[in-house]
Amino acid sequence: MDDLPFSIMGSNFKLNGDPLSGEEDSDSTETRVGISHVRSASFQSRSGSTTPRNRQNSPTHSPRLPPSRFGSFDKFSGDVQYASSFSGFKIFGFLSDHSSDKFKVDKRVKKRAGAVWYQRKRIKGILFLIMLAGLFFFVNWVMLLRLQEQDDRIQEHDSNAVNSNPEYSGNVSSSRISVLGKRKAGRNKWPKGNYGRLLALAAHALAEGESKPEPKDLWQEPVVASSAWKPCADQRNWEPIERNIGYIMVTANGGMNQQRVAVCNAVVLARLLNSTLVVPRFLYSSVWKDVSQFSDIYQEDHFINYMTPDIHIVKELPDNLQSLDLEAIGSVVTDADINKEAMPRFYLKNILPILIKNKVVHFLGFGNRLAFDPLSFELQRLRCRCNFHALRFVPKIQETGALLLQRLRQKEGYAGPLDKHLVGSYAESTMKEKKARSTKAAKYLSVHLRFEIDMVAHSLCQFGGGKEEKEELEAYRAVHFPALSLLQKTTKLPSPEDLRSEGLCPLTPEEAVLMLAALGFKRKTKIFVAGSQIYGGNKRLTALTSLYPNLVTKEKLLSTTELEPFMNFSSQLAALDFIGCTASDAFAMTDSGSQLSSLVSGYRIYYGGGRMPTIRPNKRRLASIFSRNNTIEWRIFEIRVRKAVRQTKHVLTRPRGRSVYRYxxxxxCMCWTG
Known part of the structure; x- marks a missing residue:
């Protein structure tokens, strides 16, 4: 077809000089051969001395056909007549007479007419496609104009942010990426941990979104599925132990939450070894610098009495054992002597003989030194019973905690579904003070920012502070985590970039507030922040307060006089954070490895009745999203963050080997009633 200057849908017509040569489709081989001879004869006639004009004057020339809209066929008929007499060829046996020739031309005229009709139909189709393409380009042009207007508004907002907040200076405007690609992505990349551009977009979205409704599932759990689980760890199916082989002492390390886990594990161990538990003590930590003991945080008598049907508990060792040098007789066991999450058989094989021989064993440390699986049904239930029922805060913590909840809800006389388990009788006394509740209490969101210096240093991650931050964290590790510091020098560990991409770094305050904004929390939302002593101080909280001005901490809600009994006691202050987070209408954790987040989320599941949602971010997916902070647009950022968080809101039973305190x-722990 390349040599055909005119073509219509497979019916080919070509102009060979002046004559018009036509070609018909036929199933007859003879037809194709005949037409081939006609073309050959016509070619030979044109190459000779006889011209088309001479043939018109010859006696054998056929009468001229009347003109038609398809063009003149005089020359075509002349060629055919001339070819029919050339060398005696007879084509189809009817080219020699005039009627046959006319019939042949009429047939070709009809064929040509059909082809022209099809050509018109095809032209209409082409015109339709052209119009459709034009409409597409027009819509695309309109959308680009709107995006350009949005980009101009964001740039204007960035300029305002720079003028009003010096911390944004040099970050927001200098690295703006135009929607239309006027500047290539990646030329002005943001330093890690610096989210000035996204924070400006978030502020813009929050300002525009005041009139929009919040997502329906923001303050909800999948109620039907989650409410079918009811607390039942208080049910006992065994008798108290009768034999007393010896005494178990535990000195738990870490902060309040890690100590709580150690206490529950110690209760299970005492039952496993048929021994009496001495009320656990807490080890002084150079990190926490807190001298609080068990009775300063938990109600000691309630703990002893509630656990009596399960194990024997005493406050002190008998006099005849207090004078023993436990280290000298080999009765001191440290965390270095026990593998993390050791199996029950380890204690039966290695600890029970010491207990039988010396009548006492002292566990020094005991952090996460008992496995979750495999463990018998009753021992696992005992673990839950201790955590959810036996450990109650002392009255002074309950009273201040109740006051904290009142100020968070901005209403007296209202008790949440978990208040009686957290603040005891103080929730009931509050109800008695004001029986009538004329208005509904305000909702509040709690966030645990696990971004203290110990967490930041232990993570081995980088958070945008450059050389100064690196040196500061290395110095902190050398003092407080010498084993980790040595390992870092002697072993090739994953780089900070690899750790972040795998979701092993805690969320920064900037990342946390961007997540909340993307999820749809309104600007006016009251947010209670636990763990407010974050690395970087109040300067690091600027990102949160600039987007959510109703952000509060216990230090803001409680006066200096009210906080004075808890000053310099980090574990008791952590208990207040525990109460504020657990009783909130929604709770957002920023680090799934945090003990506080694990205990709070588990407590909300156990007593919440399926109405206490917890936001558990997938840090690995969020790291992938935040890595595009210099190019991603806010709407896409919202969609991806919401998808990453919603995938963690399924109602799941406890995976094997995972913590019963968190799941x-x-x-x-709980009974299925569905």
Missing amino acids: PRCKE
Whole structure:
């Protein structure tokens, strides 16, 4: 077809000089051969001395056909007549007479007419496609104009942010990426941990979104599925132990939450070894610098009395054992002597003989030194019973905690569904003070920013502070985590970039507030921040307060006089944070490895009745999203963050080997009633 200057849908017509040569489709081989001879004869006639004009004057020339809209066929008929007499060829046996020739031309005229009709139909189709393409380009042009207007508004907002907040200076405007690609992405990349551009977009979105409704699932759990689980760890199916082989002492390390886990594990160990538990003591930590003991945080008598049907508990060792040098007789066991999450058989094989021989064993440390699986049904239930029922805060913590909840809700006389488990009788006394509740209490969101210096240093991650931050964290590790510091020097560990991409770094305050804004929390939302002593101080909280001005901490809600009994006691202050987070209408954790987040989320599941949602971010997916902070647009950022968080809101039973304190939906802790 390349040599055909005119073509219509497979019916080919070509102009060979002056004559018009036509070609018909036929199933007859003879037809194709005949037409081939006609073309050959016509070619030979044109190459000779006889011209088309001479043939018109010859006696054998056929009468001229009347003109038609398809063009003149005089020359075509002349060629055919001339070819029919050339060398005696007879084509189809009817080219020799005039009627046959006319019939042949009429047939070709009809064929040509059909082709022209099809050509018109095809032209209409082409015109339709052209119009459709034009409409597409027009819509695309309109959308680009709107995006350009949005980009101009954001740039204007960035300029305002720079003028009003010096911390944004040099970050927001200098690295703006135009929607239309006027500047290539990646030329002005943001330093890690610096989210000035996204923070400006978030502020713009929050300002525009005041009139929009919040997502329906923001303050909800999948109620039907989650409410079918009911607390039942208080049910006992065994008798108290009768034999007393010896005494177990535990000195737990870490902060309040790690100590709480150690206490529950110690209760299970005492039952496993048929021994009496001495009320656990807490080890002084150079990190926490808190001298608080068990009775300063928890109600000691309630703990002893509630656990009596399960194990024997005493406050002190008998006099005849207090004078023993436990280290000298080999009765001191440290965390270095026990593998992390050791199996029950380890204690039966290695600890029970010491207990039988010396009548006492002292566990020094005991952090996470008892496995979750495999463990018998009753021992696992005992673990849950201790955590959710036996450990109650002392009255002074309950009273201040109740006051904290009142100010968070901005209403007296209202008790949340978990208040009686957290603040005890103080929730009931509050109800008695004001029986009538004329208005509904305000909702509040709690956030645990696990971004203290110990967490930041232990993570081995980088957070945008450059050389100064690196040196400061290395110095902190050398003092407080010498083993980790040595390992860092002697072993090739994953780089900070690899750790972040795998979701092993805690969320920064900037990342946390961007996540909340993307999820749809309104600017006016009241947010209670636990763990407010974050690395970087108040300067690092600027990102949160600039987007959510109703952000509060216990230090803001409680007066200096009210906080004075708890000053310099980090574990008791952590208990107030525990109460504020657990009783909130929604709770957002920023680090799934945090003990506080694990205990709070588990407590909310156990007593919440399926109405206490917890936001558990997938840090690995969020790291991938935040890595595009210099190019991603806010709408896409919202969609991806919401998808990453919603995938963690499923109602799941406890996975094997995971903590019952965090995942209490299991037959040992809760009962399925669905």
